[in-house]
Amino acid sequence: MSDNRYEAIVIGAGMSGSWVAKELCDKGIKTLMLDRGPEVKHLRDYPTASKFPWEFEFRGAMSAEHTKANPIASKCYAYRDGATHFFAQDDVHPYLQTKPFDWIKGYQVGGKSLIWARQTQRWSKYDFSTPDTNRFGISWPISYKDIAPWYSYVEKFVGISGEKDGLDVLPDGEFQPPMEMSVVGKHLQRVVKENYNDRHVIYARCAHLTDPQEIHREQGRGQCQNRTICERGCPFGGYFSANSSTIPWAHRTGNLTLKANSVVHSILYDDATGKAIGVNVIDAITKIQTKYFSNVVFLNAGAINSTAILLNSKSKRYPNGLGNDNGLLGKYFGFHNYRALLSATCPGFEDKVKEGRSPTNEYMPRYVNLNKDKDGFKGAYGVAIYTARYRKQEIKAIGTELVNDLLKDKNYEPWSVVSMMMGETLPKESNSISLDSSRVDQYGIPLIKFNVGYDDNDEKMMEHFYQEWEQIYEKAGFTNVERIDTGQAPGLDIHEMGGARMGKDPKTSILNAYNQVHTVDNLYVSDGACMTSTSYQNPSLTYMALAARAADHYMKRKGL
Amino acid sequence: MKRRKAIRNLVLFSLGTGVIYSCRDKYEAVKLLNLKYVQAKSEHLDLLDDLSKLILPFQMIPKLKDHTALPFILNNVDKILNAENRELFIKGYKSFDIEIAILTGKKYSEMEDEEKQVLLTEFNEKRLVASPAVYMVFDTIKSKTIQYLTTTEYYQRKVNYYEMVPGRYLGDVLVTELKNLNDE
Numbered sequence: 001m002s003d004n005r006y007e008a009i010v011i012g013a014g015m016s017g018s019w020v021a022k023e024l025c026d027k028g029i030k031t032l033m034l035d036r037g038p039e040v041k042h043l044r045d046y047p048t049a050s051k052f053p054w055e056f057e058f059r060g061a062m063s064a065e066h067t068k069a070n071p072i073a074s075k076c077y078a079y080r081d082g083a084t085h086f087f088a089q090d091d092v093h094p095y096l097q098t099k100p101f102d103w104i105k106g107y108q109v110g111g112k113s114l115i116w117a118r119q120t121q122r123w124s125k126y127d128f129s130t131p132d133t134n135r136f137g138i139s140w141p142i143s144y145k146d147i148a149p150w151y152s153y154v155e156k157f158v159g160i161s162g163e164k165d166g167l168d169v170l171p172d173g174e175f176q177p178p179m180e181m182s183v184v185g186k187h188l189q190r191v192v193k194e195n196y197n198d199r200h201v202i203y204a205r206c207a208h209l210t211d212p213q214e215i216h217r218e219q220g221r222g223q224c225q226n227r228t229i230c231e232r233g234c235p236f237g238g239y240f241s242a243n244s245s246t247i248p249w250a251h252r253t254g255n256l257t258l259k260a261n262s263v264v265h266s267i268l269y270d271d272a273t274g275k276a277i278g279v280n281v282i283d284a285i286t287k288i289q290t291k292y293f294s295n296v297v298f299l300n301a302g303a304i305n306s307t308a309i310l311l312n313s314k315s316k317r318y319p320n321g322l323g324n325d326n327g328l329l330g331k332y333f334g335f336h337n338y339r340a341l342l343s344a345t346c347p348g349f350e351d352k353v354k355e356g357r358s359p360t361n362e363y364m365p366r367y368v369n370l371n372k373d374k375d376g377f378k379g380a381y382g383v384a385i386y387t388a389r390y391r392k393q394e395i396k397a398i399g400t401e402l403v404n405d406l407l408k409d410k411n412y413e414p415w416s417v418v419s420m421m422m423g424e425t426l427p428k429e430s431n432s433i434s435l436d437s438s439r440v441d442q443y444g445i446p447l448i449k450f451n452v453g454y455d456d457n458d459e460k461m462m463e464h465f466y467q468e469w470e471q472i473y474e475k476a477g478f479t480n481v482e483r484i485d486t487g488q489a490p491g492l493d494i495h496e497m498g499g500a501r502m503g504k505d506p507k508t509s510i511l512n513a514y515n516q517v518h519t520v521d522n523l524y525v526s527d528g529a530c531m532t533s534t535s536y537q538n539p540s541l542t543y544m545a546l547a548a549r550a551a552d553h554y555m556k557r558k559g560l
Numbered sequence: 561m562k563r564r565k566a567i568r569n570l571v572l573f574s575l576g577t578g579v580i581y582s583c584r585d586k587y588e589a590v591k592l593l594n595l596k597y598v599q600a601k602s603e604h605l606d607l608l609d610d611l612s613k614l615i616l617p618f619q620m621i622p623k624l625k626d627h628t629a630l631p632f633i634l635n636n637v638d639k640i641l642n643a644e645n646r647e648l649f650i651k652g653y654k655s656f657d658i659e660i661a662i663l664t665g666k667k668y669s670e671m672e673d674e675e676k677q678v679l680l681t682e683f684n685e686k687r688l689v690a691s692p693a694v695y696m697v698f699d700t701i702k703s704k705t706i707q708y709l710t711t712t713e714y715y716q717r718k719v720n721y722y723e724m725v726p727g728r729y730l731g732d733v734l735v736t737e738l739k740n741l742n743d744e
């Protein structure tokens with residue numbers, strides 16, 4: 001291999017790209033993986049991972065200067081003292097919005113896999129067929145059967161804690177032992193079971209090792225210690241991140257070249273052969289441009305950046321962006337509606353608490369619109385359920401009395417619950433991302449412009465959720481029930497999907513069933529940009545499965 | 561306990577020194593913060609420290625007897641409070657003594673501890689007809705001193721049972737059976 005030629009190039013060293021790299025390297029393919037952000041080496045580059053709360057300057061708060069420079073990132077719950085260095089800073093990475101869109105970015109080797117919440121629910125047969133049964137968008141070119149073995153494959157390596165719940169709406173996977181529900185979670189589970197046939201409260205599956213197996217020990221990872229400060233990087237490798245798992249694995253094969261600080265400007269296309277031949281890269285520090293060449297390119301820069309790179313890859317054959325014959329690139333961009341919350345107090349259980357910290361929560365898989373859109377809106381929703389019992393902080397007094405109030409041992413508020421609708425949004429042509437060539441970033445790349453918003457279907461779904469869950473709360477005996485609409489902008493759900501959707505018909509989609517660009521078969525877009533619809537589950541498990549499947553498809557074509 | 565200690569030792573990171581302020585070096589500690597906006601004279605530092613200690617005298621806890629929340633409070637005022645509240649706070653501590661003298665006939669700095677207690681109780685119950693600036697001083701000192709105490713290592717370990725490496729999580733435990741692993 002010459003310095004700039006590789007068999008394969010993977011753009012983006014995050015959750016999905018690292019899976020492609022691992023798969024290719026395992027089969028002996030010399031692979032170059034490029035990432036725009038700096039290197040983050042497992043253990044070495046987790047400067048705050050073992051810092052105690054009292055060791056931070058502001059002990060949980062953020063400086064006004066910092067918040068002012070990062071008005072969007074600051075809205076993310078995980079953007080807090082100790083983890084800000086794993087988020088791209090707003091003032092350094094601008095973008096344009098015609099409607100509010102809160103884009104949370106993780107630009108470093110490992111991408112957002114370092115800071116994700118590790119929720120990993122499979123899609124079911126219902127989710128892949130919702131566009132057909134609920135009559136919106138276009139059909140998926142794949143079904144649950146196509147992806148099921150890849151879910152299993154990824155789950156075994158990643159390590160997913162979960163219960164075998166036996167539900168066809170949320171298929172079981174290859175699970176590590178589950179964690180324990182709270183006493184209120186168990187109560188709610190019982191109440192729902194007694195009152196409904198179609199609904200189930202479970203403990204959400206998450207990418208944490210509760211019983212590491214040989215495959216995890218080989219990765220150098222150990223058991224989760226329930227610290228729940230995962231977004232700082234985990235010294236035990238207790239949760240899955242590209243940095244603790246797939247990247248070091250790929251490195252160990254000797255087949256991976258990883259170049260950090262390498263901003264991919266565009267993909268090089270050869271008009272004569274009709275193939276992608278490499279990438280045009282700008283060094284993030286020196287700004288020097290370099291071209292790298294390969295036989296195949298995998299695009300895994302995250303749904304938004306992958307779509308932007310395609311739009312910015314213009315040639316004689318593709319003046320509107322690579323693979324964009326139908327003008328749909330950047331359109332049908334999706335996200336999840338996380339606006340609706342229902343909070344309440346849970347009387348009883350005064351003698352019980354949680355001990356320690358759980359990295360996951362109770363959860364209800366979808367129960368609406370399973371086989372047709374009969375619930376007054378289209379699409380699915382699931383519900384994340386957060387039960388808690390907080391320490392009571394009595395701060396009314398002053399002086400010695402105040403000290404004594406604060407020191408009172410085992411003094412608790414009543415149990416409380418907050419349930420959050422995780423809503424599917426419908427793919428719409430008008431929900432789009434595009435490039436604005438009149439404004440460029442520090443690398444001379446046109447800024448990304450968002451035109452993404454909610455619609456009437458989202459509002460109807462929220463109303464349905466509120467009504468249904470008020471009834472569930474009533475049956476459970478919960479009081480002080482309060483509807484909350486956070487009004488949060490799209491984007492803060494951090495589940496970016498679509499822009500280069502998969503489909504059966506090249507006239508209405510950009511990618512085929514194996515994530516290949518319809519008209520450029522050596523270019524795979526194997527991250528969330530490929531999503532035909534959004535369903536409601538946290539999407540990264542599906543991205544990883546699709547990425548591994550796409551890499552396998554390429555290798556099978558090569559006879560590997 | 562041995563197992564947990566061993567695991568902790570395996571953690572390959574420097575644990576950081578922590579930010580603990582002791583009463584004795586409070587002037588020095590404030591100087592080291594290089595504050596941009598809060599440029600308090602020593603008499604004002606003494607006033608603010610005194611208020612903090614009377615509002616929440618956590619120094620009565622033997623393990624915290626040498627602590628002062630003052631540098632933490634001022635750092636927060638300087639870097640976290642919005643400009644409006646910060647200016648109010650600065651105005652408040654500068655006029656505190658005079659305003660209290662007008663209101664009560666005696667400067668705060670000349671009051672006996674018992675008199676101060678009475679005054680602070682009136683503040684706490686919002687019975688004193690004082691300016692928003694002076695109230696900003698009282699309210700900020702109270703909330704930030706509480707934050708300081710409740711985030712000390714002592715409080716986190718002994719009252720909140722904070723553990724970095726507990727190795728377990730239980731969702732359904734009797735309050736009476738709660739264990740403080742730090743005591744094991």
Ligand SMILES: Cc1cc2nc3c(=O)[nH]c(=O)nc-3n(C[C@H](O)[C@H](O)[C@H](O)COP(=O)(O)OP(=O)(O)OC[C@H]3O[C@@H](n4cnc5c(N)ncnc54)[C@H](O)[C@@H]3O)c2cc1C
Pocket residue numbers: 011012013014015016017034035036037076078104106107108109110111112113115116117118119120262263264265300301302303305306309494495496527528538539540541543
């Ligand atoms: C706080 C938070 C919580 C989340 N919780 C969950 C959850 O519980 N469950 C779940 O399923 N998902 C969750 N997510 C979403 C999850 O992190 C993403 O879905 C996932 O990381 C997407 O994988 P990816 O490979 O597409 O992108 P990323 O992991 O973001 O990786 C993309 C990589 O591409 C690089 N890149 C971008 N542009 C370029 C370019 N031009 N040139 C070179 N490199 C480039 C980036 O630096 C990055 O490293 C969460 C995200 C956040 C931030």
Ligand code: SF4
Pocket residue numbers: 208223224225226227228229230231233234235236237238239359
């Ligand atoms: S909760 Fe588990 S995975 Fe997360 S930081 Fe703690 S030990 Fe690591």
